[in-house]
Amino acid sequence: MTETESGEARAITIGVVAESGEGERRVALVPKMVQRLTRRGARVVVASGAGAGAHLSDDDYTEAGATIGEPYDADVVVGVAPPSDAEIARLREGTILAGFLAPLSDQNRISALEKAGVIAFAMESIPRISRAQAMDALSSQANVAGYRAVLLAAQHLARFFPMLTTAAGTVKPAKALVLGAGVAGLQALATAKRLGAQATGYDVRPEVADQVRSVGAQWLDLGIEAVGEGGYARELTEEERAEQQRKLTEAITGFDVVITTALVPGRAAPKLVSAEAVRGMRPGSVVIDLAGETGGNCELTEPGQVTTAHDVTIVSPLNLPAEMPDHASELYARNIVELLELIIDTDGRLTLDAGDEIIAKSCVAGNDKLSQPEPASGTEDS
Known part of the structure; x- marks a missing residue:
C-alpha cells in the first residue's frame, strides 16, 4: 500500500x-x-x-x-x-x-x-543465486534465443538437418557446432538434436561437458579452460585466445552449422569464428551469431544482418526472443x-x-x- x-x-x-x-x-x-x-x-x-x-x-x-x-x-x-x-x-x-x-x-x-x-x-x-532463479530473465530469454537460433539455421542451411533414407539414396545428417554451453547454447544443442542433426558443444568451462552430453550432444574438447565467477567464463589470456583460435578454426571447418552464444557481460564479444574458419567451411553452410549486439563472435558478422561470405551464410539476429x-x-x-x-x-x-x-x-x-x-x-x- x-x-x-x-x-x-x-x-x-x-x-x-x-x-x-x-x-x-x-x-x-x-x-x-x-x-x-x-x-x-x-x-x-x-x-x-x-x-x-x-x-x-x-x-x-x-x-x-x-x-x-x-x-x-x-x-x-x-x-x-x-x-x-x-x-x-x-x-x-x-x-x-x-x-x-x-x-x-x-x-x-x-x-x-x-x-x-x-x-x-x-x-x-539480478544475481545468479538459487533464491533468484525464478527471476532470472536472462536465462528465460536465452532459452527462447537458443531454440530460435536452430530454426534460423535450418531455414538458411542448404541441406537437411536429419538423416534421411529415401529411394534416391541416404542423406547424411547435418553437423552442428554450438559455441558456448550456457542456457542458450544448451537449448540450441537440444533443439538441433531434436531436428536430427549431429550436435556438438564447446565451452571453455570444462564443468559443463556433462550438461552438453545430457542433452544428447557430443563434447568438443580443445584442452582450454577458463572458469570465471557467477557462472560466466572468464576472459582468456592472449596466449589462451591464440591457441583456442587455432584449434577452433581447424574444428569449425568440419561442421555444416555453427551457432555462437559466447558473451562476456559488459565487454565486446570474443571472436571465436575467424574469417579463415568461414573460408574453410563447406559451401552452403551457416553461421548463426547470437552475440551480434556486442560485436559478434564471428569476424565476418554484420550485426542485425544476413550476409554471405565464401558461400557461407552468416546470420546475426539482435533480438531473437522478440520473434x-x-x-x-x-x-x-x-x-x-x-x-x-x-x-x-x-x-x-x-x-x-x-x-x-x-x-x-x-x-x-x-x-x-x-x-x-x-x-x-x-x-x-x-
Whole structure:
C-alpha cells in the first residue's frame, strides 16, 4: 500500500508500458500474471495495445482485472526493453522501474534515471543465486534465443538437418557446432538434436561437458579452460585466445552449422569464428551469431544482418526472443512478477530492503532510496 496526501492507504499501482523499440513484440506482463498481482491487492494499469505484439488484446487484460490507461502514472512501471529518453521523461520522481536496462553498456541511460529520481531495477543484474532463479530473465530469454537460433539455421542451411533414407539414396545428417554451453547454447544443442542433426558443444568451462552430453550432444574438447565467477567464463589470456583460435578454426571447418552464444557481460564479444574458419567451411553452410549486439563472435558478422561470405551464410539476429513473443512474454512476465513480489509484501506495501542481496544488486539507480538494514544491536567494548 502507499499513502495519499491525506494519509489514507491505497493500493500500489503497477503500470505496463507498450514497447516502442523497433521489432520489439514482447510485453512485460501477461494476463495470467496480472491476476497474480491483483490477488495481492495491487492495481495493474496497461497501456492500450501493449500486448498486441504477443497476440494479447486489451480485453484479455481487462478480463484479468487490469485497467487500460496511462502506465507512467503508476507507482511501479515495468517494461522489457530499456526506456528511451522520452520515456524516462515521463517517469515521476520516486517511481520504481523494472526491465532490461543495459547498465553495463549504457551508463548514460542509468545516469538519466538517477537524475529523474527513479528507483530502477535491471533484470539482467539480478544475481545468479538459487533464491533468484525464478527471476532470472536472462536465462528465460536465452532459452527462447537458443531454440530460435536452430530454426534460423535450418531455414538458411542448404541441406537437411536429419538423416534421411529415401529411394534416391541416404542423406547424411547435418553437423552442428554450438559455441558456448550456457542456457542458450544448451537449448540450441537440444533443439538441433531434436531436428536430427549431429550436435556438438564447446565451452571453455570444462564443468559443463556433462550438461552438453545430457542433452544428447557430443563434447568438443580443445584442452582450454577458463572458469570465471557467477557462472560466466572468464576472459582468456592472449596466449589462451591464440591457441583456442587455432584449434577452433581447424574444428569449425568440419561442421555444416555453427551457432555462437559466447558473451562476456559488459565487454565486446570474443571472436571465436575467424574469417579463415568461414573460408574453410563447406559451401552452403551457416553461421548463426547470437552475440551480434556486442560485436559478434564471428569476424565476418554484420550485426542485425544476413550476409554471405565464401558461400557461407552468416546470420546475426539482435533480438531473437522478440520473434517468439508469446512464450517469451509469458516467461519474462513470470520473472518480473517474482521480482515484484519480493519488493511488494503480502499486505501490498513496498519493501525496498537494501540488505537483501537481490534488491541491492539489481538496483542500478536510486540506491539511496532503498531502506537501509538496521544496525546490529549490542554495545561496543570500551
